[in-house]
Amino acid sequence: ALTDLAEVILDQTxxxxxxxxxxxxxKPRLTNGKSCPFALFGLGKFGGRELGYASDIEVLFVYGGAGxxxxxxxxxxxxxxERLAQDIIQSIEAKQEGIFHLDVRLRPHGGKxxxxxxxxxxxxxxxTTGLSAPFERQALIKLRFAAGDPALGRAVERHxxxxxxxxxxxxxxxxxALRHRQVTELVERGQTNVKYSPGGLLDIEYMVQYLQLLHGHTEPRLRTPNTLDALTALGESGILTSEEVTVLRETYLFLRELIDGLRIVxxxxxxxxxxxxxxxxFTFLSRRLGYAAERWEEGAARLAADIAQNMDRIGRLFKKKFEEGRGS
Known part of the structure; x- marks a missing residue:
């Protein structure tokens, strides 16, 4: 629903x-005199149709060519x-911090x-001969046409x-190595970051994306920007076992709900x-997430146990798939 709302607003903007x-x-024209198309693409959670509460809306702006x-x-x-892109960004600027913030960093050459x-x-x-980094190739998995000219949208998605x-x-x-740096640089000792800590949301998303990149050339069904759809395809293709798909799906949904709860609180x-x-x-968070109990502390204890169990099994699965050299 949040993704649909963002799309409607961006399309009108x-x-x-x-x-x-x-x-x-x-009106802009190409050098041959024809109309120059423009398209807006989603990346990240927006591209995957996975927006949660206070998610950044990652976008990419593309036009047809010179003229x-x-x-x-x-x-x-x-x-x-360039002016059109600036106008779109300024028009979507949120009145309250954290609501519908456009993120344009995932574009060619980044902030420069x-x-x-x-x-x-x-x-x-x-x-293959361009300047994009490996992480940018990974980020493009989530690219999806969202507004503007559909023909240009299809051309970019084909590329x-x-x-x-x-x-x-x-x-x-x-x-x-990048994932390791995220853990060492963004997670303080003794703290649990639901996104960046080992076993956190990024381990699930990156695990799925790594497998898409490793197998997507020969398995077209893996070419989807949506994490849950990709998990289904990874199971159907035999790259993940049904048990692994279940663990990843259940924990992904659990952590997304936990993150939404943190952001709302x-x-x-x-x-x-x-x-x-x-x-x-933490007790208030457990109540917000529906951990009811006669004593609030009991609900908080159950939530803490569920978090530990879910993140532990994802951390172990990530190591099994990649850090032990399997990559399969």
Whole structure:
């Protein structure tokens, strides 16, 4: 439901932005005189249709190619679509922190790059000879057309599949090193971060994505931006056992609910570190998640046990699949 709401808002924002810029500068055209298309894509949770409470909305802006507008105050297409992207971001700016925040960091060249890229620029960057890093190839798994021109949307999604699921070897060792750095740099000793700690949400998402990258070239059914759909496909293809799929699915849903609960209780998305299990904050969290008991402390104890059990089994499965050298 949250993803659907975000899509409706973004679609209308794109239309409003295009109408405003057309009045000021005319409509963008390609060098051959044809209309220049524009499309907005979701990445991350938005791309996977998995938005939760206070999730960032990760987006990517793409336009058809070089050219210019046909108005009196004409602009090159690159400048026109850069302004359109800026207008979209400013229009969606939330009145309350943590609600519908657009994240545009997952774009060619990251924060140093333009907000909007042409199709040619996108294809050159995300290619076997391009400048994209291994983690960017992984991030593109979640890319999904969300608003704008459907034909351009299909073209970008085709390129995504050709690049992400190509025969080009994927650097699993680099991905595991990045995951290790996340644990050592983002998780403080003695704390449990539901997202970054071993056995946390990222271990599930990365496990699924690693397997998509390793097997997606020969298993087209794995080419989906949705985590639960990918889990189903991994089970159907025999890459994961039915027991492994069940463990991953159940724990994924448990941790997503836990994260939503933390964000609702705290009113923001910044902190996913669990409060101490003997604290009033943890007891309140357990009540918010429906851990009813005659004594509130008993409900909190059950929640703490469930968290430990779920994260432990994911941590062990992650090690079994990757850190013990299997990668299968």
């Amino acid at each position: 794109v239309r409003d932005g295009q109408a405003l810029l057309a009045r000021l500068h005319g 210019g507008t046909n108005g009196r105050r004409a602009l090159d297409n690159s400048e026109y679509f 790059g333009l907000l909007a890229n042409s199709l040619d620029e996108l294809q050159a960057y995300y290619s 995504r599949d050709e690049f992400v699921y190509s025969e080009q070897p994927w650097d699993l060792a680099a991905a595991l 705290r009113g923001h998305a910044k902190d996913l570190v669990l409060p101490p299990s003997d604290s009033e904050a």
